[in-house]
Amino acid sequence: MDCKFIPSVCSYCGTGCGVLFEVIDGKIESTLPLKSHPVNQGKLCIKGWNLHEYINSYMRLNSPLIKEEGKFKKATWDEAITATAAGLGRVKEKYGPDAIGVLVSAKITNEENYLAQKFTRAAIGTNNVDHCARL
Amino acid sequence: MDIINEARQLLVQEKVDIFLGYRELDGHLIPHGYTRDNLDELEGLCVSQNRYPLEKTATHLAKKDPDLKIGLVARDCNQRTLNVLYTWNQLDPEHIKTIGVNCCPSPFKDHGDCTYLAPKTTGEYKKEHGIDFNAAPDLLLDSMTNPERFSRWMYEFNKCLKCYGCRNICPVCFCRECSLEHEGLIEPGALPAEVPIFHLVRATHMAGRCIDCGLCEDACPAHIPLRLLYREANEIVSGIFDFQPGMGVEKSPFSIIGDKIEAELKPLDA
Numbered sequence: 001m002d003c004k005f006i007p008s009v010c011s012y013c014g015t016g017c018g019v020l021f022e023v024i025d026g027k028i029e030s031t032l033p034l035k036s037h038p039v040n041q042g043k044l045c046i047k048g049w050n051l052h053e054y055i056n057s058y059m060r061l062n063s064p065l066i067k068e069e070g071k072f073k074k075a076t077w078d079e080a081i082t083a084t085a086a087g088l089g090r091v092k093e094k095y096g097p098d099a100i101g102v103l104v105s106a107k108i109t110n111e112e113n114y115l116a117q118k119f120t121r122a123a124i125g126t127n128n129v130d131h132c133a134r135l
Numbered sequence: 136m137d138i139i140n141e142a143r144q145l146l147v148q149e150k151v152d153i154f155l156g157y158r159e160l161d162g163h164l165i166p167h168g169y170t171r172d173n174l175d176e177l178e179g180l181c182v183s184q185n186r187y188p189l190e191k192t193a194t195h196l197a198k199k200d201p202d203l204k205i206g207l208v209a210r211d212c213n214q215r216t217l218n219v220l221y222t223w224n225q226l227d228p229e230h231i232k233t234i235g236v237n238c239c240p241s242p243f244k245d246h247g248d249c250t251y252l253a254p255k256t257t258g259e260y261k262k263e264h265g266i267d268f269n270a271a272p273d274l275l276l277d278s279m280t281n282p283e284r285f286s287r288w289m290y291e292f293n294k295c296l297k298c299y300g301c302r303n304i305c306p307v308c309f310c311r312e313c314s315l316e317h318e319g320l321i322e323p324g325a326l327p328a329e330v331p332i333f334h335l336v337r338a339t340h341m342a343g344r345c346i347d348c349g350l351c352e353d354a355c356p357a358h359i360p361l362r363l364l365y366r367e368a369n370e371i372v373s374g375i376f377d378f379q380p381g382m383g384v385e386k387s388p389f390s391i392i393g394d395k396i397e398a399e400l401k402p403l404d405a
Binding site: 046 | 152153155160161162163164165166167168170185186187188191192195196199200203296297298299300303304353354355356
């Protein structure tokens, strides 16, 4: 039997609390606060304490889905990105870039959020970018 | 013999299959399970001033494989927890080996805060930087009148974020069905936490079980003096039953249910 503890950062909000995953035989069994983390200093909120539940959830998507004829179909990342790019391209061509808006998330990193707004402004060409923390 | 060699011997001689200790990873001292397959890792085995409930991990491991032999570094509080877990049949003492280590090692503290260590003294660090924990009982109890104490406790409970951290980190909390999630007692999703029922339900369950390790208070984002609360609950138990949780493998007075209830219900107005 294999038992490891892996430090990580809570993905529920932008605070950035340090968490420690208890991993037994490759599966995350529980979440603990990382005591030596400067942000949360060994404390967590109820969402952080239950971080492992959504990681292990059977409802979690582990591959992208593309909706075809009203039904979701499993797809590869290449297919999904191609389909998304084609869809955005069609909307932009027909209605202009301001017909598109991008919502970014607290669940992704600061750098990913930066890239997302850059993509929205530079590649799509609109200022319609907002964040879930403002909703 | 140092703990690295001691742990290596336990693993090599197959006295344990996995050894729970600490290691440094990315600048954090965190727990780690050492096994026979990677004995080289043992060079990094250490103790940490950051305490994690290793015994709780041991119960998780034992649940997966009841025959697994588990070793762990144990301070006094770990040892007391293990005793409680043995008496409540959560771990088999035959399958647990401990290496005793110093209590709360820290460059700042020359002594732990725990009630089990005599004499009750406060370390240099707390003297300089923080509240003297061992002075807190006088602060909250003896010098106050009842209404003052009541309003102080209600103030403390009202700070609760209902994160369940005290329950989650508690090494002697193992019930499959927790009263704190019982809809009849605690309304699910209701915030702020129902005061004082949430805290008193937990305090009642800590009576005869809490070994004063203080992990709950460490984990409390609202700084509620939980240790003090559970100490008070335990004082009642030790007063009535002369029982101190974790001091031995004696069964808790609350674990004896008996075969048959002989008392009869009496009308309330009698």
